[in-house]
Amino acid sequence: MHAFGDRLATAVSRCKTPTLVGLDPRFDNLPAPLKLGRDNRNPGDVAAAFEIFCKGVIDVVASRVAVVKPQAAFFEQVGVPGMAALAATIGYAREKGLLVILDGKRNDIGSTAAAYADAYLGAESAWRADALTVSPYLGGDSVTPFAQVANARGAGIFVLVKTSNPGGGLFQDLADSEGPLYRHVASHVEALNADRVSGSRFGSVGAVVGATYPEQLAELRGVMPHAWFLVPGYGAQGGSAADVAGAFDSDGLGAVVNNSRGIIFAHAKDDRFGDDRWQDAVDAATLDMIASLRDSTPAGRL
Numbered sequence: 001m002h003a004f005g006d007r008l009a010t011a012v013s014r015c016k017t018p019t020l021v022g023l024d025p026r027f028d029n030l031p032a033p034l035k036l037g038r039d040n041r042n043p044g045d046v047a048a049a050f051e052i053f054c055k056g057v058i059d060v061v062a063s064r065v066a067v068v069k070p071q072a073a074f075f076e077q078v079g080v081p082g083m084a085a086l087a088a089t090i091g092y093a094r095e096k097g098l099l100v101i102l103d104g105k106r107n108d109i110g111s112t113a114a115a116y117a118d119a120y121l122g123a124e125s126a127w128r129a130d131a132l133t134v135s136p137y138l139g140g141d142s143v144t145p146f147a148q149v150a151n152a153r154g155a156g157i158f159v160l161v162k163t164s165n166p167g168g169g170l171f172q173d174l175a176d177s178e179g180p181l182y183r184h185v186a187s188h189v190e191a192l193n194a195d196r197v198s199g200s201r202f203g204s205v206g207a208v209v210g211a212t213y214p215e216q217l218a219e220l221r222g223v224m225p226h227a228w229f230l231v232p233g234y235g236a237q238g239g240s241a242a243d244v245a246g247a248f249d250s251d252g253l254g255a256v257v258n259n260s261r262g263i264i265f266a267h268a269k270d271d272r273f274g275d276d277r278w279q280d281a282v283d284a285a286t287l288d289m290i291a292s293l294r295d296s297t298p299a300g301r302l
Contacts, residue, residue: 004131004156008228009200009253011066011099016302017290018248020101020230021061022260023070023089025050029265031278047081050074054089057264060282062096064290067130067256069230072104090127101158101230101256102129106146113142117149121157131156133208133230136185137171147192147205156204156228161185162220164210164233182216186223193226202228202254209247211239211257218246221254229255234289235262241289241296252301259289 002010012018027040027049034053038045058068070093075086093100106116119125120132134146134157146157162172162182172182186207193203203226209217211233221229229247233239234257247255266285267278274281294300 002154003196003198003200004150004154004204005196005202005206005226005228006198006200007130007154008067008099008156008256009202012253012256013302015064015066016294017065018252018256018293018297018299018302019065019286019289020256020258021057021065021068021263021286022103022232022258023054023057023068023264024260025053025074025264029261029268031267031275033275033278043078043081047075047078047085050078050082051085051088053264054085055092056279057282058089058093058096058098060279061263061286062093062098064283064286065098067099067101068093069101069103069258069260071260072102087127090129094128094130099130101131101133101156102127103133105133105135105160107135107138107142109138109142110145113138114145114149117146121146121149121153121155123153129155131158131206133158133160135160136188140188143188143192147196150204151196154204156206158206158208158228158230159185159189161189161207161224162209162213162216164212164237164239166212168210182220183223186220186227189227190224193224197226200253201249202226206230208232210237211244211247212237214239214243214246217244221246221249225249227254231255231257233258235259241292244293245297248298250298250301252297252299255299257289257293259285263289 196203206228
């Protein structure tokens with residue numbers, strides 16, 4: 001299988017947009033027709049609604065974007081039926097030609113890290129995501145097993161570098177004489193890509209860098225020229241298209257920009273649609289984001 005960095009570059013170039021649709025199902029926010037006759041206290045009912053909803057979103061966006069990002073927590077919250085729905089969602093997205101980044105933020109040390117990596121990215125994985133988000137704060141030896149498994153399978157990882165949440169700076173901005181902690185993590189990500197860069201100029205080890213810190217986003221593009229960026233914080237968290245411009249290289253590659261609630265629950269905000277036309281609302285919101293990124297970032301050159 002081709003390297004993940006190359007596969008993502010090909011997919012983004014084909015779709016001509018870095019828009020990434022996050023799949024964060026919440027039962028209370030689902031369109032009314034999908035909740036009808038289902039008990040929110042019954043895990044089987046909730047998981048079934050999640051699966052139908054996520055597949056419905058995928059049906060809309062598969063022709064528009066290159067990649068989707070299921071958030072594992074919302075599926076895990078429903079227990080075994082939820083994890084089955086997660087597997088079905090990932091499988092369906094891949095059938096539709098989408099790349100799948102599983103947002104699980106996993107990590108541990110030694111054999112446990114290797115087990116996590118194999119569970120979500122390995123050849124025999126029940127989920128077989130194309131990439132996984134990973135926390136680096138147990139140290140370099142905790143990231144290496146993920147990078148090794150990803151490299152062997154043509155998958156990728158996205159390491160948390162500078163996250164979009166307001167409290168992230170409590171640890172990530174702590175500095176020594178060589179700079180803040182997030183910059184040290186970024187340098188490690190770039191080093192991991194040293195022997196993983198191929199035709200697209202990007203390696204299989206990416207970085208999570210939030211849209212809510214545009215100055216650091218541009219700074220980190222310089223520190224990690226060979227890393228794909230996964231950029232959260234667009235839309236509901238306050239990040240704009242102009243804020244994410246610094247994430248891209250001059251050709252408009254190098255970043256995928258996540259929007260979850262702003263797209264998948266657009267029916268609740270757009271008076272033109274409503275619950276019965278929720279998929280039309282998803283499509284309209286996706287097209288709006290595509291246009292905004294095209295107009296305000298180097299992604300317009302794709």
